[in-house]
Amino acid sequence: TRGLATRRVGGRVVCLKETDSTNSVAFRMAEDGAVEGTVVIADTQSAGKGRLGRVWLSPPGVNLYCSVVLRPPISPVAACQLTFLSVVAVARAIERVTTLSPQIKWPNDILVDGKKVAGLLNEMNAETEKVNFVVLGIGVNLNMRLGQLGSTLRHPATSLLEASGQPVQRVGFTRALLEELDVLYDRFLVEGEAPIRAEWLERSAIGGRRVKVSSGDREFRGTVQGVDAFGALLVQPEQGPLETVLSGDVTLLDR
Numbered sequence: 121t122r123g124l125a126t127r128r129v130g131g132r133v134v135c136l137k138e139t140d141s142t143n144s145v146a147f148r149m150a151e152d153g154a155v156e157g158t159v160v161i162a163d164t165q166s167a168g169k170g171r172l173g174r175v176w177l178s179p180p181g182v183n184l185y186c187s188v189v190l191r192p193p194i195s196p197v198a199a200c201q202l203t204f205l206s207v208v209a210v211a212r213a214i215e216r217v218t219t220l221s222p223q224i225k226w227p228n229d230i231l232v233d234g235k236k237v238a239g240l241l242n243e244m245n246a247e248t249e250k251v252n253f254v255v256l257g258i259g260v261n262l263n264m265r266l267g268q269l270g271s272t273l274r275h276p277a278t279s280l281l282e283a284s285g286q287p288v289q290r291v292g293f294t295r296a297l298l299e300e301l302d303v304l305y306d307r308f309l310v311e312g313e314a315p316i317r318a319e320w321l322e323r324s325a326i327g328g329r330r331v332k333v334s335s336g337d338r339e340f341r342g343t344v345q346g347v348d349a350f351g352a353l354l355v356q357p358e359q360g361p362l363e364t365v366l367s368g369d370v371t372l373l374d375r
């Protein structure tokens with residue numbers, strides 16, 4: 121972390137060879153009082169956590185698995201806004217170290233060439249009125265070779281190496297990511313989520329596109345109108361009123 125040009129994020133960085141999940145480690149450290157900006161990075165995870173109880177593939181040496189502890193003075197309902205920060209930070213970091221053009225897919229995927237290269241999982245500890253801490257979990261496929269496997273996954277996946285043909289230096293990428301996250305967090309504390317949400321929307325692969333939404337046991341098709349201040353997706357179905365989708369999966373349909 122020498123020379124990390126940040127104010128808060130990465131003030132303390134803990135690097136582990138192997139752990140169950142960097143999110144779980146960061147969560148426990150935060151419960152024990154870890155300062156805001158504490159970062160946990162692991163070379164490999166034996167039980168990497170994905171969204172919706174899924175497993176996050178975490179082979180050793182090739183990718184980035186990290187978790188950041190933040191203590192924003194906000195209410196629990198506003199905490200989902202932090203997802204805008206980590207998503208935008210990852211997209212900016214990819215642009216800094218590669219020539220790729222990452223796209224954002226709601227709620228928290230980053231795609232390159234239409235395939236997933238990164239995933240985010242936030243976990244929170246809060247009281248009714250205030251957040252104690254949030255753990256931002258960030259997984260980025262840097263140099264993993266997925267080959268055929270990539271297209272058999274539930275969400276077709278790739279890595280920066282596969283997409284660009286160039287290996288990505290893990291330390292350099294991590295530095296770029298933590299610096300971008302720090303800048304965005306600073307801005308969030310001063311100006312709120314609006315400017316970051318605006319960048320999110322600009323970068324999103326789904327604005328104005330037709331999608332299939334799967335939310336719980338419901339499934340419907342519609343056109344994406346945008347995302348609200350709490351990260352909910354606004355979708356206009358073919359018939360009926362505008363839908364506010366709080367959680368679930370969206371699949372792009374053909375134009």
Ligand code: BTN
Nearest residue numbers: 141143169170171239240257259
């Ligand atoms: C997703 O399902 O898209 C979210 C994946 C989040 C993976 C990252 S890897 C670092 C951190 N630790 C975990 O156990 N999960 C997150």
